[in-house]
Amino acid sequence: MKGERHLPRGSDELRRAMAGVPRAFACCEALNRLPYADQDAIGRAWAELTGRPTPARFRLVPPLHSDHGVDLRVGADVFINHGCTLNDIGGIEIGDGTMIGPNVSLISSGHPTAVAERRAGIVFAEIVIGRDVWIGAGATVLGGVRIGDGAVVGAAAVVTRDVPPATLVAGNPARVLRPVG
DSSP states (O other): OTTOEEEETTOHHHHHHHHTHHHHHHHHHHHHTSOTTOHHHHHHHHHHHHTSOOOTTOEEOSOEEESOSTTEEEOTTOEEOTTEEEEOTTOEEEOTTOEEOTTOEEEOEEOOSSGGGTTSEEEEOOEEEOTTOEEOTTOEEETTOEEOTTOEEOTTOEEOSOBOTTEEEETTTTEEEEEOO
């Protein structure tokens, strides 16, 4: 991952990061019991998860899964559809006006790929999603990726590299198909 950092097993930094996981899971469990129609309660649950005020015109369709919560930064007028996974230990920033389809996964952390290092800690890198982005159903965005303003990520795409502004990407791995206007 571009911009990847490594937290070794046994380090104080990894212990601190992992200490937030049970809290985030509990927040998500509470949020996921709420009906979609009660957006006020969903907004309060989101604020509890992220430790930040809920942005203006934020909409969320439960269920949602997050492994940390406090490393999520979301702009105004963002819509997150049902079944999304936001693994945010590496940080996830979502710009104003962005729409995230159902079953999208934003994965900012993982494990080293080398077998000998795989259980030796975690790796992570921030995901930054610009303004007015549309991420289609079932897409996956991996750590270290930046998605430019106005871009569209096609359904089921696996985004492993930066996406230029105002472009449509699709496929596995996602590739630029054309500009969007």
